[in-house]
Amino acid sequence: MDLSRIEHTFQDGLLGRSQDILRQLRGNARESAETMFAVYRNAYWSRLAEALGNDFPALKALMGDQAFDRMARAYIARHPSQHPSIRWAGRNLPAFLAAEAPYRDEPWFTDMARFDWGLAFAFDAAAAPAAGLANLAGVPPEFWGSIRLRFHPTLDAFPVSTPVDEARPRLLENAAIALDRQARCARAIMVWRVEHDVRFRAIDPLEHAALEAMQAGATFGAMCELVARQAGLDAAPARAAQILQGWLEWGAVAIVEHDELGSAA
Amino acid sequence: MNSVALPSCSHLPVASGIGLRAAHHERVATERPGIAWLEVHTENFLGGGATPALLESLRGEYAISLHGVGLSLGSAEGLDQDHLSRIAALVRRVEPAAVSDHLSWSVTGGVYFNDLLPVPYDEEALAAIARNVMRFQEAIGREVMVENPSTYLRHAQSDRAEPQFLAELCQRSGCGLLLDVNNVFVSAENHGDDARAYLAAIAPLPIGEIHLSGHHLRQIGNRSIRIDDHGSPVSDQVWALYEQALALIGPRPTLVEWDSALPPLETLLAEADKAQTRLDHAMRSTA
Numbered sequence: 047m048d049l050s051r052i053e054h055t056f057q058d059g060l061l062g063r064s065q066d067i068l069r070q071l072r073g074n075a076r077e078s079a080e081t082m083f084a085v086y087r088n089a090y091w092s093r094l095a096e097a098l099g100n101d102f103p104a105l106k107a108l109m110g111d112q113a114f115d116r117m118a119r120a121y122i123a124r125h126p127s128q129h130p131s132i133r134w135a136g137r138n139l140p141a142f143l144a145a146e147a148p149y150r151d152e153p154w155f156t157d158m159a160r161f162d163w164g165l166a167f168a169f170d171a172a173a174a175p176a177a178g179l180a181n182l183a184g185v186p187p188e189f190w191g192s193i194r195l196r197f198h199p200t201l202d203a204f205p206v207s208t209p210v211d212e213a214r215p216r217l218l219e220n221a222a223i224a225l226d227r228q229a230r231c232a233r234a235i236m237v238w239r240v241e242h243d244v245r246f247r248a249i250d251p252l253e254h255a256a257l258e259a260m261q262a263g264a265t266f267g268a269m270c271e272l273v274a275r276q277a278g279l280d281a282a283p284a285r286a287a288q289i290l291q292g293w294l295e296w297g298a299v300a301i302v303e304h305d306e307l308g309s310a311a
Numbered sequence: 312m313n314s315v316a317l318p319s320c321s322h323l324p325v326a327s328g329i330g331l332r333a334a335h336h337e338r339v340a341t342e343r344p345g346i347a348w349l350e351v352h353t354e355n356f357l358g359g360g361a362t363p364a365l366l367e368s369l370r371g372e373y374a375i376s377l378h379g380v381g382l383s384l385g386s387a388e389g390l391d392q393d394h395l396s397r398i399a400a401l402v403r404r405v406e407p408a409a410v411s412d413h414l415s416w417s418v419t420g421g422v423y424f425n426d427l428l429p430v431p432y433d434e435e436a437l438a439a440i441a442r443n444v445m446r447f448q449e450a451i452g453r454e455v456m457v458e459n460p461s462t463y464l465r466h467a468q469s470d471r472a473e474p475q476f477l478a479e480l481c482q483r484s485g486c487g488l489l490l491d492v493n494n495v496f497v498s499a500e501n502h503g504d505d506a507r508a509y510l511a512a513i514a515p516l517p518i519g520e521i522h523l524s525g526h527h528l529r530q531i532g533n534r535s536i537r538i539d540d541h542g543s544p545v546s547d548q549v550w551a552l553y554e555q556a557l558a559l560i561g562p563r564p565t566l567v568e569w570d571s572a573l574p575p576l577e578t579l580l581a582e583a584d585k586a587q588t589r590l591d592h593a594m595r596s597t598a
Contacts, residue, residue, distance in 0.1 A: 172359025
């Protein structure tokens, strides 16, 4: 059997698709190839399940060890690792929980998985300097409407329907705490990193909509119009300015761009 | 300065080092413990984030070894070019004293097992692995070391012993060898082989680094199998085998690896001290 065939057959054995590989293997004087192959097969599942537990610590605390392990094995069967680093094995887990019964019926699971993953992603994402409020000071008032933002490359933002941002620190401190699993909310969570420090903040749906618009390239002027449609014309200027100021103060923005004198048609 | 001449695959100090894992990053970064060198798993430092920056900040004070677990040198389908490029970029950034990976495979058909799976020891595998090692070396512009794996079974079509396979791999590809003494012990015990004979066979190869770690006994049926899990102190039998290795090979940079059930940093440093005591003895013997 050639090397490529051996590796594919070994793979089939690890994934439980066939036992053909056993004919290509030797055990030893005391143990059969089947017994020794089980060492590899068990290690495959348990290593990935353990890695998922490390990357989703709050989800594991929320589900409990045994339920998490069952879920992890079902996930691995559906989404085998496709990256040389085990660190990325869990990237499809939030989507898996959102789509698969019985997990899809408990929004806490998807939300917590998304939050765990967002924090891990922010830690690993490429570093970049952050802009600050000082970057706004130099913008002439007539050009404020043209402001565009390039957000920090570590920034991730996602909607949740459960208050996972409040529950996560408590769960990590004590997995046995009683959570109100009926609690629901409408908010989004922003996650980003400043230097080596991963930060997060809960934002309301209006701010999330403003963030998504400016992430897609909208100007501050367009963001103000979006805010006005939802918050009313009177409240919009102060609310839009407050949102912009917050992002800059928190270090979630990398670059502030705006039109220059003579640049506009 | 090393008074022991190492093969050209290793620029590590001939001293003991420790494997640096995430739980110890902060303490090592702030306290700078007295240890000659640090080894990290390459795959944990390939993002653009906080971890590569940590490595850069440590490299002025410690020799750094990049030890890969994901290149899959034993893959029939060759190396993952994207992964290789990421490793090459990290090597350029960190300028490590040593670069290594394993004699094993971990991916086929796009599915990664994130494990070190055994290759058959025959001509076809030797040719494929030598090709992969040479491609690895070309990509990073330097010689690498290949580590002997822990194995729990053998391929029926293997036609040569592991030391011979490694000798031919070193000769064909120009790579060096990372000798994991715990792996030698675990494999020999599980297969019913003679670990000391293995060491004697492998001693003439260009060995640039030694690994030490713990393993555990798992009961399967009515017998125990030794499982290489890097989750406990180095066993007495492995310390004895290490002393034998030093006597046969001479002093070599020696790493204490600990991955699961990671203990406090002090425990790890104490294990490295034990290795250093034996290294010092070997240095005096060769002086």
